[in-house]
Amino acid sequence: MQTSRIQVVGSGLVGALTALYLGKAGYEVDLYERRPDMRRADIAAGRSINLVITDRGLQAVDRVGLKERILDITIPMKGRMLHDVSGETTFVPYGQTDKEVINSVSRGELNCLLMDAVEELSNVTIHFEHKCQSYDIESKTITFTNGKTVTADVVFGADGSFSAVRRSMMDQVHNFNYSQDFLEHGYKELTIPATPDGDFAMGRNYLHIWPRENYMLIALPNLDGSFTCTLFYPYEGEESFENLQTKEDVVGFFERVFPDALAVMPDLVEDFFANPVGSLVTVRCNPWRVGGQVCLLGDASHAIVPFFGQGMNSGFEDCRVLGDLMKKHQTGSSMDWSTLFSEFNDARKENADAIADLALENFVEMRDKTADPLFQLKKKVGFELETRYPDHFIPRYSMVMFHPEIGYAEAQRRSLVQDQLLTRLCSNISSPEEVDWEQADALVKEVLSSPRAQVGV
Amino acid sequence: MQTSRIQVVGSGLVGALTALYLGKAGYEVDLYERRPDMRRADIAAGRSINLVITDRGLQAVDRVGLKERILDITIPMKGRMLHDVSGETTFVPYGQTDKEVINSVSRGELNCLLMDAVEELSNVTIHFEHKCQSYDIESKTITFTNGKTVTADVVFGADGSFSAVRRSMMDQVHNFNYSQDFLEHGYKELTIPATPDGDFAMGRNYLHIWPRENYMLIALPNLDGSFTCTLFYPYEGEESFENLQTKEDVVGFFERVFPDALAVMPDLVEDFFANPVGSLVTVRCNPWRVGGQVCLLGDASHAIVPFFGQGMNSGFEDCRVLGDLMKKHQTGSSMDWSTLFSEFNDARKENADAIADLALENFVEMRDKTADPLFQLKKKVGFELETRYPDHFIPRYSMVMFHPEIGYAEAQRRSLVQDQLLTRLCSNISSPEEVDWEQADALVKEVLSSPRAQVGV
Known part of the structure; x- marks a missing residue:
C-alpha cells in the first residue's frame, strides 16, 4: 500500500x-x-x-x-567490580579485549x-x-x-x-x-555523589556489585562523577523493604551488609525515604x-x-x-x-x-553466583575456550552483549550446551591452569560439534 | 468481623x-x-x-x-470408547470397580x-x-x-x-x-440425536472418542438419548476450521476421518454452520x-x-x-x-x-496417545500395580477423578514418579502378562518408597 x-x-x-x-x-x-x-x-x-x-x-x-x-x-565499563561485606573488591572482566565493554x-x-x-x-x-x-x-x-x-x-x-x-x-x-509476572523483589534508586573534588568515589569504569545471595546493590557511573545505585531487595519477608521503616533500620542494614558503600553515600537516608520502590515485571x-x-x-x-x-x-x-x-x-x-x-x-x-x-x-547470577569461586573459575575457563576455539565457543555473556549477529534465542540454546562443557571441565579443579586440555579437545569435538553449537548457525 | x-x-x-x-x-x-x-x-x-x-x-x-x-x-460413563477410522471400537475402562465412573x-x-x-x-x-x-x-x-x-x-x-x-x-x-494462554485449537459443538425409537445411537455409558493425533471428536450421553459431540480442531493450518468452509468440505472431512460418527449425525452440516467455534483458554x-x-x-x-x-x-x-x-x-x-x-x-x-x-x-493423551498400544498397555499394568500395591500406586487418572483426598498438586508429583516406574516395567513387553513382577517388587521398593509417593502424603 x-x-x-x-x-x-x-x-x-x-x-x-x-x-x-x-x-x-x-x-x-x-x-x-x-x-x-x-x-x-x-x-x-x-x-x-x-x-x-x-x-x-x-x-x-x-x-x-x-x-x-x-x-x-x-561511560564504558570493562567488567564487574564485586564488593564483599568487608569491602574487599574482586574484578571480573566482561571480555578479553578493550572492545568488549558495556556502556x-x-x-x-x-x-x-x-x-x-x-x-x-x-x-x-x-x-x-x-x-x-x-x-x-x-x-x-x-x-x-x-x-x-x-x-x-x-x-x-x-x-x-x-x-x-x-x-x-x-x-x-x-x-x-x-x-505479566512480577518479581518478589522491588528496586530503589540511591546515589553515590562525586567527591568534593569532583572525582568518582570508586573506580569509574566498572559496574559495581554488592552481591548478597538473595539481594544486591549495584552502581553505574555517570558523566558528572556520581554513581546511580540500585538496591534490588524483596518487598516482603524477614529481609525486605517492609522491614526498613526507620532511619536506624536503613543505616543499620547498610552498616551490616554494604559498609563500604555506606561510607560514600552521605545522602542515603534522604534518598531512601524520598524514592519509591519500583516493581520489576x-x-x-x-x-x-x-x-x-x-x-x-x-x-x-x-x-x-x-x-x-x-x-x-x-x-x-x-x-x-x-x-x-x-x-x-x-x-x-x-x-x-x-x-x-x-x-x-x-x-x-x-x-x-x-x-x-x-x-x-x-x-541469580549477579546477586548470588558472581561471588562463588566456581563461577569465577568458569568465567576464566570460558575465556580460554573462546581463545582456543573461537568458532565453537563464545561465553554466554559475550554472545548477548558483544555478538549481535547471534540472536538471543540462539545464544540461549548454545549456552545450554556450553555450560555442560564448562561444568565437566571445571569439576575437581580450582584454577584454570589445571584444565586438562586434551580432555577439553575431545569434549569440544563431542559436545560442540553439532551445527547448532557453531557460531552464527 | x-x-x-x-x-x-x-x-x-x-x-x-x-x-x-x-x-x-x-x-x-x-x-x-x-x-x-x-x-x-x-x-x-x-x-x-x-x-x-x-x-x-x-x-x-x-x-x-x-x-x-x-x-x-x-449418566455414568465407565470408560473411553475409542473409535478408529474404520469404525472399529476399543473400550478402555476408567477404573477397576463399578464405582470408578465419571458422570x-x-x-x-x-x-x-x-x-x-x-x-x-x-x-x-x-x-x-x-x-x-x-x-x-x-x-x-x-x-x-x-x-x-x-x-x-x-x-x-x-x-x-x-x-x-x-x-x-x-x-x-x-x-x-x-x-491468559489460548490453545491453537478451537472447539465446535455438534449433536448425535437419539434414534427414531428414542434410543442411544451408540453405547450409552461411555465417553466416546475419535482420537486423530492432532485433533479429536468426543461424544457424551444426554438423558434424552442424544449425545453432545465436540470437535477439537486447529483454528488455522492445513487441517483446520479455516479450511472447512463449504458443506462439501465438512462432509468430506467427516467421511474421511469420522465415518461412523457421520452415519449417526443427520444434522451435521446444519449444526456445523450454526454453531460458533469456541476458544480454549x-x-x-x-x-x-x-x-x-x-x-x-x-x-x-x-x-x-x-x-x-x-x-x-x-x-x-x-x-x-x-x-x-x-x-x-x-x-x-x-x-x-x-x-x-x-x-x-x-x-x-x-x-x-x-x-x-x-x-x-x-x-495430548486423549487425542493422540489413547490410540497407542503402549499407552493401553501402561493403563492395564497401572491397574495391576494398583491392585498389588494399593498404598503406593494409584493411576494418575484415578487420583484426579476418584481420589479427592489427594490434591491435584500431589497427584501431579506422584504421577511423575509413577510414570517412570510404568515406563521401566513396560519396556520390551507387549502384554500385562509379561510383566516381571519380581523386578516390579524391587522397583516399587526403590522408586515408590519415598514418603512423597505414598497415598495421602
Whole structure:
C-alpha cells in the first residue's frame, strides 16, 4: 500500500528510534508522547534503573548515524567490580579485549538526544501531552486522553510495559495471549555523589556489585562523577523493604551488609525515604500485530527485568530488524506492511522470549553466583575456550552483549550446551591452569560439534 | 468481623454453589447474575462443552446435601470408547470397580438445579440482569452495567474466565500476576440425536472418542438419548476450521476421518454452520484476594482447558475448601475473612496450577496417545500395580477423578514418579502378562518408597 502518514505511540527510547527509522525511510511520521517535552520541562523521564547500551543497541543506532553521538555521552565499563561485606573488591572482566565493554548512559540524556535527532527530520512531528487512551482496530482510530482522535493506516505501539495500544489489542483481538509476572523483589534508586573534588568515589569504569545471595546493590557511573545505585531487595519477608521503616533500620542494614558503600553515600537516608520502590515485571504477549495496521515493539510487546541490561537493547534491535524488513518489503513507493509485520513478529518473538528468560537467570547470577569461586573459575575457563576455539565457543555473556549477529534465542540454546562443557571441565579443579586440555579437545569435538553449537548457525 | 451481607458475583455453577455454602452457614447473601433467569427464559447457559461431575465435585455438593439430586440427572460413563477410522471400537475402562465412573451432565440442567436449591434458602437472593462492570477496592463498591452500585464488606468473584472482578483487581492491585494462554485449537459443538425409537445411537455409558493425533471428536450421553459431540480442531493450518468452509468440505472431512460418527449425525452440516467455534483458554493469576474483602474462585482465578473434566470440579472443590475454612475461622458469630482468604489462596493456588498443567497434558493423551498400544498397555499394568500395591500406586487418572483426598498438586508429583516406574516395567513387553513382577517388587521398593509417593502424603 501507499502509506500516507505513520503514527508512532510513545517517544521513549524505542518509540523515538522507530520514528527515526521511519523518518529516514521517507515517511511522514507523527510521534505521540504522553508527557510534556522533557527537554524543556524539569521532569523525570520515568524512574529507571541506569541503562547500559551494548553492541546490539549500538548496531541499531549506527544505522541511523547516531552511534558516535551516543557514545559521547556514555561511560564504558570493562567488567564487574564485586564488593564483599568487608569491602574487599574482586574484578571480573566482561571480555578479553578493550572492545568488549558495556556502556553506562543516563536514560534521560539518551532520550533527549534521540528526540533532538527526530526533530532534525522535517517529516517527523512530535506531539507532546498526547497520552494514548485506546486504539480501535475496526475504525483504525487512536483516542487520546486529551479528547483528540486520529485515524491511522499504520500504527506502531512503543508505549512501554503498560502499553495502552497492547491493552486495546488484548480487548479486541480474539485469542490474544498475554502474561505479566512480577518479581518478589522491588528496586530503589540511591546515589553515590562525586567527591568534593569532583572525582568518582570508586573506580569509574566498572559496574559495581554488592552481591548478597538473595539481594544486591549495584552502581553505574555517570558523566558528572556520581554513581546511580540500585538496591534490588524483596518487598516482603524477614529481609525486605517492609522491614526498613526507620532511619536506624536503613543505616543499620547498610552498616551490616554494604559498609563500604555506606561510607560514600552521605545522602542515603534522604534518598531512601524520598524514592519509591519500583516493581520489576516481565510481560509477554502474542500476536504483536494486527494485519498491516498496528504493530507493538519494545517494552510494549516484551518488557523484561533489567539484569542483563537488554531491555532497551532488545527494543533497539526491534528497530534494526524493522529497518531490514522495510528494505525487503518495499516495492517502488509501496510497502507490504502485513507481510512485514508478520515476519517481524515471527523473527522477534522467540528472541524476546529468550532474553526474558536470560534476564531472569542473570539476576541469580549477579546477586548470588558472581561471588562463588566456581563461577569465577568458569568465567576464566570460558575465556580460554573462546581463545582456543573461537568458532565453537563464545561465553554466554559475550554472545548477548558483544555478538549481535547471534540472536538471543540462539545464544540461549548454545549456552545450554556450553555450560555442560564448562561444568565437566571445571569439576575437581580450582584454577584454570589445571584444565586438562586434551580432555577439553575431545569434549569440544563431542559436545560442540553439532551445527547448532557453531557460531552464527 | 461481624459480617452483615455477603455479595457473590456470578450465579454460574461455582457462584451458585458458593452462595449455597454461605447461605447454609447462615449469612445473608446477594447473588448477582448478568443474564436473565435461565430457568424462565429460553436462553443458552453460555455455550459449553458437556460437563462431567466426578468425585471431587460430588464431595463438594454432598456437603450441602445435593449429591443424590445431582446424580439423578447424570449418566455414568465407565470408560473411553475409542473409535478408529474404520469404525472399529476399543473400550478402555476408567477404573477397576463399578464405582470408578465419571458422570455426564448438562451444564444448563445442573445450573438450574443449583439455582433452585439456592432459592430454597430464605437468606439468599438472586439478582438477575446484574452484570458486574467493576469492583472498586478502596470504596468496596461493585458497579453493575445497569447503573446500580452496591457496597459490600465481603465479595466473592465467581464470574468466570473473563471475570470483571479479576479485571478490576488487575487494574488496582500492585504487582498482580496474570496470564491468559489460548490453545491453537478451537472447539465446535455438534449433536448425535437419539434414534427414531428414542434410543442411544451408540453405547450409552461411555465417553466416546475419535482420537486423530492432532485433533479429536468426543461424544457424551444426554438423558434424552442424544449425545453432545465436540470437535477439537486447529483454528488455522492445513487441517483446520479455516479450511472447512463449504458443506462439501465438512462432509468430506467427516467421511474421511469420522465415518461412523457421520452415519449417526443427520444434522451435521446444519449444526456445523450454526454453531460458533469456541476458544480454549488457561487463565492463571495471583493473588486471588485482597485482604478479607474480596476473593476469586472457580474460573475467575483458574480457568483451565476441559480435557480432564475438572474445570467445574476444581471450582466445586474451591467451595468445599472454603466451607472447611469457614468452620476453622469462625469465632462465635465473627469470621476472620482476611486469614481465611489468605489460607484459601495458599491452599488452592498450587492445586489450581497443577490441574491446569494436567488438563493441557490430557489433551495430548486423549487425542493422540489413547490410540497407542503402549499407552493401553501402561493403563492395564497401572491397574495391576494398583491392585498389588494399593498404598503406593494409584493411576494418575484415578487420583484426579476418584481420589479427592489427594490434591491435584500431589497427584501431579506422584504421577511423575509413577510414570517412570510404568515406563521401566513396560519396556520390551507387549502384554500385562509379561510383566516381571519380581523386578516390579524391587522397583516399587526403590522408586515408590519415598514418603512423597505414598497415598495421602
